[in-house]
Amino acid sequence: xxxxxxxxxxxxxxxxxxxxxxxxxxxxxxxxxxxxxxxxxxxxxxxxxxxxxxxxxxxxxxxxxxxxxxxxxxxxxxxxxxxxxxxxxxxxxxxxxxxxxxxxxxxxxxxxxxxxxxxxxxxxxxxxxxxxxxxxxxxxxxxxxxxxxxxxxxxx
Numbered sequence: 001x002x003x004x005x006x007x008x009x010x011x012x013x014x015x016x017x018x019x020x021x022x023x024x025x026x027x028x029x030x031x032x033x034x035x036x037x038x039x040x041x042x043x044x045x046x047x048x049x050x051x052x053x054x055x056x057x058x059x060x061x062x063x064x065x066x067x068x069x070x071x072x073x074x075x076x077x078x079x080x081x082x083x084x085x086x087x088x089x090x091x092x093x094x095x096x097x098x099x100x101x102x103x104x105x106x107x108x109x110x111x112x113x114x115x116x117x118x119x120x121x122x123x124x125x126x127x128x129x130x131x132x133x134x135x136x137x138x139x140x141x142x143x144x145x146x147x148x149x150x151x152x153x154x155x156x
Contacts, residue, residue: 002093002100004037004053004068008079009090010104011036014112015080027078030069031062032116035123038064039107039151042128044100045140046147052100057143059132063123126150 015028037057044052057064073079095101111119123129127146128138 001051001054002097003090004055004066006090006093007037007040007053007104008033008069008072009087010094011108012080012087013083013091014108016083018112019080026115028080029077029116030073030079032114032119033073033079034065034069035063035116035119036107036111037066037069038123039111040103041140042143042147043103043107043152045144046152047103048099049144051140052103056137057128058137059129059134061134063120064129064138 011028011033015025018025019027037053040052041057044050055066055068057066059065094104114122127150128142131142132138
């Protein structure tokens with residue numbers, strides 16, 4: 001299991017780099033970051049039977065969320081802009097974990113070009129969010145089961 005701060009840094013750096021390379025790239029919002037983390041957690045659970053990070057994913061009004069992300073970026077819509085030395089260290093830590101790196105890379109490639117609004121609509125159509133009471137914790141078992149059946153391709 002890895003600290004969610006390290007995953008946050010990874011997505012911040014990837015988005016910041018994309019913005020530099022392609023100036024029209026949408027900045028990473030707090031909301032989109034939470035959806036990307038939801039996909040990381042679900043995929044990791046489906047593939048490895050354990051959480052990628054310890055924080056709960058909850059069913060908020062507009063889709064799956066991670067409360068600590070909202071608390072950290074309270075009052076900010078965008079989470080990119082400045083990359084700190086700590087972000088660089090965290091990014092390298094994620095890159096050293098082959099299993100995790102493969103997942104965050106695939107999540108970024110698959111969902112990173114969608115807007116927060118598109119991801120909100122998408123995640124609210126998915127079973128984990130739909131069956132969890134608003135503001136309730138989405139059970140890891142529900143995430144794992146759904147992701148195994150609908151999101152992750154698992155070679156038998």
